[in-house]
Amino acid sequence: MLRPVRALSVAAVSALLTLTTFFAASSAGAAGANYVALGDSYSAGVGAGSYLSDSGSCKRSTNAYAYLWKNANAPSSFSFVACSGARTGDVLNNQLSALNSGTTLVSLTIGGNDAGFSSTMQTCVLSSDSDCLNAVSAAESYAENTLPGQLDQVYSAIRSKAPNAHVVVLGYPHLYQINGSCLFGIGDTKRAAINEAADTLDTVIAKRVANAGFTFGDVRGIFAGHEICGSSSTWLHSTTWPVDESYHPNADGQAYGYLPVFSQS
Known part of the structure; x- marks a missing residue:
């Protein structure tokens, strides 16, 4: 034996x-990576605090997943250009100059602002269930019919500017745990509709990412239980002041949600 x-x-x-x-x-x-972090507020780290003084209204955070990855891995170069409020057009016009043929790693979240994330949330928080459902329906229609072409333009431009890069496009989490522990705030009808909108958005993004030959990082699973009204520690802000940090990941959401998904993608 x-x-x-x-x-x-x-x-x-x-x-x-x-x-x-x-x-x-x-x-x-x-x-040895030459890393460029593109995208919107979810990539900039809005809601995570500790904002870089030179980032101004873009509110780039040292607690954002991109910055945390940089600190842990010491890439050869790091360019952090994600910006609060960015849409696909902003990435095309204002962020892609950070890319070049030597870029080897790219990350981004994009598409939520194009689909009207902020205004939809405002409607759902301040108005009736029917108004919320109508706003969500309009956002879903935009995501399914208009956003695909906009995403294709962004992904094609990234590939053209950085042909040798590994590109990771991260999605958006569910914001709410249905039948969760919250006693106040919007009801489950609105919460479920908002989560369904996130599913629609992520489905559209994942398909366009696959067609581009990039990698999609789905964060919904890792955020499960940590949503607003969740049973565990919450990784997302509810309504906050300043208001622009509402419905964004906090520092834990960046460190324990987005960072692991990006690192493993």
């Missing part, structure tokens, strides 16, 4: 060495 045990031990050691080599190579690859 000793021989099989000894053989298994050798195999285990060999596998361990292989894994060690793999992770070391991955770490070295990260250290």
